Amino acid sequence: MTLSLSAVTVTRGHGGTRTAVLRDVTARFAPGEVSALVGPSGSGKSTLLAVAGALLVPDSGAVTLDGDDITRLGDAERARLRRDRIGYMFQTGNLLSALTATEQLLAAAHVAGKRTRRHRARATAALAEVGLEDRLKHRPDQLSGGERQRVALARALFLGPHLLLVDEPTAAVDRTQADAIARLIIDRTRAHGCVTVVATHDPAVISAADTVLDMDSAAGTGAA
Numbered sequence: 001m002t003l004s005l006s007a008v009t010v011t012r013g014h015g016g017t018r019t020a021v022l023r024d025v026t027a028r029f030a031p032g033e034v035s036a037l038v039g040p041s042g043s044g045k046s047t048l049l050a051v052a053g054a055l056l057v058p059d060s061g062a063v064t065l066d067g068d069d070i071t072r073l074g075d076a077e078r079a080r081l082r083r084d085r086i087g088y089m090f091q092t093g094n095l096l097s098a099l100t101a102t103e104q105l106l107a108a109a110h111v112a113g114k115r116t117r118r119h120r121a122r123a124t125a126a127l128a129e130v131g132l133e134d135r136l137k138h139r140p141d142q143l144s145g146g147e148r149q150r151v152a153l154a155r156a157l158f159l160g161p162h163l164l165l166v167d168e169p170t171a172a173v174d175r176t177q178a179d180a181i182a183r184l185i186i187d188r189t190r191a192h193g194c195v196t197v198v199a200t201h202d203p204a205v206i207s208a209a210d211t212v213l214d215m216d217s218a219a220g221t222g223a224a
């Protein structure tokens with residue numbers, strides 16, 4: 001269970017105005033560890049997450065997850081990979097407004113074709129693991145920003161992904177919640193043994209991470 005990027009280049013733009021957002025980025029991410037992606041706005045953190053998460057195919061280079069180069073997969077295979085092996089957690093949680101905390105997790109299982117009846121007890125346990133045992137039936141508008149992020153984390157990990165990709169998890173919550181969420185991401189990564197990559201500006205997340213990849217030195221910004 002590892003993630004490797006080898007000489008990954010991504011360009012954006014059209015025709016002669018294409019610019020390299022990532023240029024020859026090479027990095028390795030280990031299981032059970034949290035890696036922080038840091039760098040100024042526009043340095044390519046979200047782009048790297050998109051490439052690692054099989055949401056964006058790079059112009060060149062290889063992205064290897066568990067030994068498979070995912071840049072070579074077809075659309076259907078990439079969709080299956082995203083569903084079965086990758087968990088995503090974004091800045092605002094992206095929860096479904098009509099569903100309770102438990103239902104957010106069950107919906108993820110349902111989309112993946114799992115029998116949801118067998119997953120209810122597991123969903124309760126997963127929410128307890130992020131400190132939400134008293135919030136099982138709350139909908140997103142009945143939860144605080146920090147609680148919504150905890151649900152998003154529990155949902156991202158619910159189906160046992162090999163890779164957890166997290167974009168600015170603490171940007172929309174207060175300092176106390178941010179520290180708690182940073183700790184939970186570390187704790188859950190250890191427990192699941194997944195590879196976790198977090199794009200962040202938050203010093204608390206950066207100092208808690210096992211490794212730090214500075215995009216300023218990893219990504220090119222000139223013309224491709």
Ligand SMILES: Nc1ncnc2c1ncn2[C@@H]1O[C@H](COP(=O)(O)OP(=O)(O)OP(=O)(O)O)[C@@H](O)[C@H]1O
Binds near residue numbers: 040041042043045199
């Ligand atoms: N779809 C797109 N088309 C063209 N350019 C894009 C596209 N997406 C991103 N870019 C450009 O790529 C560069 C890197 O963007 P990216 O979102 O990866 O940076 P980031 O480090 O995550 O920034 P932030 O910290 O603000 O989220 C930026 O210059 C951005 O304008």
